[in-house]
Every structure is written in C-alpha cells, then in structure tokens.
Amino acid sequence: MTFDDQVSPLGPRPLAGPALAEFFARDAVSVASELIGTRFTVAGVGGRVVETEAYRPDDEASHAYRGPTARNAAMFGPPGHVYVYRSYGIHWCVNFVCLTGSAVLIRALEPESGIEDMIGRRGMADIVSLCNGPGKLSQALAIDISLNGCSLDHAPLSFSLAEPVPVVAGKRIGITKNVDQLWRFGAAGSRFVSRRFS
Template sequence: MHRLTSDVDFFARSAVQVAADLIGADFTVSGVGGTIVETEAYLPDDAASHSFAGTTARNRAMFGPPAHAYIYLSYGLHWCLNFVCLPGSAVLIRAIEPRWGIDTMRARRGVREERLLCSGPGRVGQALAISRELDGLPLGEDPFRLTLPSTKPPLAAGIRVGITKAVEQPWRFGLAGSSFVSRKF
C-alpha cells in the first residue's frame, strides 16, 4: 500500500473509475476508519447526482478541485461522505469495514455489532464523525488519511441503491464477498 497524500491525478478521472479503484483502500478520519468496501459513482450528467442541476450552496464542493471531500446532509439526518473527482462528479462512500477506532465507532453509533458500524453511507458518517465542517477539505491532509491498495481486490458491481433516478446505472462497486457492504450485490 502507499499513502495518498495529495494525488489529484488519481481523482481527476471519471468517478466510475475512481469508485472501483477505491475498493480495498484504507481510509480514516482522525485515526478512526477502516477499509472501503462499497462505493457509488455520480457524474455531472447523471439525473441522480446532486450536481445535475448545477452549482448550489449545498453541492459547491462537487464543482471544486478533485481530491476533496463533499459532505451533505441526507434526509436531514445523516452526514454523507463523498470524494470529489472531475468537476460535478463524486464518489459516495457507502460502506467501510471497521479496522481502527472500533470502540470510538461503537460509542458514536450506539451499536456493538461490527458489521453494522459502517454498512451504509449514514452509518459511515456517524461512525467517522463526518460533519459539514469537513466539506471541501483536501483528502490528502488531516484529518483524512487514505491509502490505496497495492493490488486490485476482487470487485462486485451492480446498480446503485437508495435513489429514484438513473437507477439502471451499474455504478455501485463493492469488495466481492464482503459482509460489511450495505446491501448484497
């Protein structure tokens, strides 16, 4: 594995490619996190993307530079974490296999079972203490740490979940066989 400190080139590509390549990467926020096991890609011309209708105060980070965080509040309840790719595109982090700071995650989530700590974007947000204050911050700087895998893990791919538009796009990726994904492939 190598540490990704400010590799804008990795993120300055199609979010679909980045979403697949993030599977198996280790990610932490202030030392709490684990291995990314599920992602979804969103593109500018994608009706399900927050960027589809253009720039707003909420999605401004999506139109900023690659390799930055895009954070949004889902249904007024859950902060969700995305990695910005090309302008107007991002990768939603849907699930992480917990590895570091598990007791901290349990306290934040009020859940004991490891599999349920980060299996879904809202759970990821709560377990990693994602908040609006992280929106627009560079992924190569504190509090973030992202380490890409040195070899490609086995991937599963399928349609995105939890959306009502452009549902047919096969832009959801996961670690094949992982029990930590939010939904089976």
C-alpha cells in the same frame, strides 16, 4: 506508472499532493471501482472501503446535475477533496470529488482502526453494522459538514491505496432517476456492504 504500481508491498501508502489529485481527476465510475479496498480514516478512525457509488455531472441522480449551488459547491472543487451533505435531514454522507461535478459516495467501510471510538459513537458493538451504510459510517467516523471541502491529504483525513481486491457491480440504491446504471461497486463477498450484490 500505474496507481497499482504505487502500492507499497509493506501495506497501504497514503496518497497526497499531485498523486492524490491525479488519482481522483478521472471519471467517477472508474474511480468508484478502484476505491474498493483502499483505506480511509478520520483522525485515525476508519478502515477499508468496501462499497461505493459513482455520480457524474450529466447523471440525473447526481446533486450536480442542475449545476453549482451553495450546497454542492464542493463537487465543483478540486479532485481529492470531500463533499459532505445531509441526507433526508438526518444523516451525513461523505463523497470523494473526482472530475468537475462528479463524485463517489462512500457507502460502506470494513472497520479496522479506532473500533472502540466507532462503537461509542454508534452506540452498538456489532462490528458488521458499524459502517455498513453511508450514514452509519459518517456517524462512526464523526464526519459532519465541518469536513465539507477538505482535502483527503490534510488532517484529520487520510486516504491510502492498497492491494486491489475483487470487485462486483450493481445498481445504485435509493435513487429514482437513472436507476439502471451499474455504478455501485463492492468488495466481492464482503459482509460489510450495506446491501448484498445479486
């Protein structure tokens, strides 16, 4: 059975337990592409994943490149858990852990549920700008270091597969090493991505 076969015709179906671990215990680049169109919520607030970036353990741009540390320990933990870190000392960013030392950064969501909560947290009503960047979506979903290492199948987190959508790829954003890899993925034509794909 493929992961596409597990999608309910009635809508997104939460992944949990062994099925969740199986989905994420794969190469981060493959997972990053397949995450486009899935649903992610925190305490019921969230939406459809429309942009991701993959990071492998042998990737110089990855936090895991120099091995385990106190900060990146979650990247070396079980697949299907989250790795949360603070970017530039300002913004929280959330990643989904894949094979050991690899993860996928969730760059943008299309808001679907809890939009009023997102508006209150972000202090703005422009739905397109609520979650179109990793720091923005973490603020909108109230993600912080308290969720670091948590499993995607335990409250308040929820992750669901959904019908596949057309995916485009491009170079990752905001890195200075290993810059030519096409490891950023997005929902084709989505207005909710952080930066358009050329």
